[in-house]
Amino acid sequence: MSHKPSIHGEKSVHTTTTKTPDGEMSYARIRFDDCIHHYTFDGHQNMAVQIWSLDGRFLNWGDMMEVDPGRTPSGKHRWKVRKTDAIELCRAMVWDHIDNDDFPLWRPSKEESE
Numbered sequence: 001m002s003h004k005p006s007i008h009g010e011k012s013v014h015t016t017t018t019k020t021p022d023g024e025m026s027y028a029r030i031r032f033d034d035c036i037h038h039y040t041f042d043g044h045q046n047m048a049v050q051i052w053s054l055d056g057r058f059l060n061w062g063d064m065m066e067v068d069p070g071r072t073p074s075g076k077h078r079w080k081v082r083k084t085d086a087i088e089l090c091r092a093m094v095w096d097h098i099d100n101d102d103f104p105l106w107r108p109s110k111e112e113s114e
Contacts, residue, residue, distance in 0.1 A: 006098045008105045009033070013098065015091040021056035027090035030098070034109050037062055037097075039090035044080040045069055047089060049097075051106060059108055063097070 012031045018038075020026050026038035038050045049062030067089060069078035081089075097105060 008098060008101070009107075010098060010105075013094055015087075015094060017087065020050055021052055022058070024050070026050075027087045028094045030094060030105070032105075032107055035059060035107055037105060039093055041067075041081055041086045041090075047086070047093065049093075053108065060106060062106060063093075 008030075009032060010030045011033055013029075014031070015028045018026050018029065020038045020040065024038075024040055026040055028039040030037040035054065036052050038052060039047065040050055041047055045067050046064065047067055048064040050058065051060045051062055053059055067081055067085075069081045069085070071077055
């Protein structure tokens with residue numbers, strides 16, 4: 001999958017699962033020269049971007065959204081997002097943020113210089 005050049009200045013994009021510095025599951029991440037954006041789920045219905053320093057300090061929250069977890073095959077409403085759906089959504093959000101955002105993603109150096 002190719003992507004157009006980004007205004008965000010990312011160093012790398014990872015669509016593999018890992019853990020945030022505090023042990024929460026991260027389904028995808030963008031690494032910059034001064035921070036890492038981790039795409040996480042709260043285990044139920046809320047996706048959030050957590051922004052961490054390279055040395056493991058929590059810096060800020062990025063985008064957040066509530067996700068409809070859908071229904072089971074029998075038609076009952078699910079109470080949480082399945083892991084496979086969380087992975088798929090977070091991967092899509094990474095590329096959406098890089099390819100479609102009009103503004104640079106929040107980074108510590110950007111905030112300090114404003």
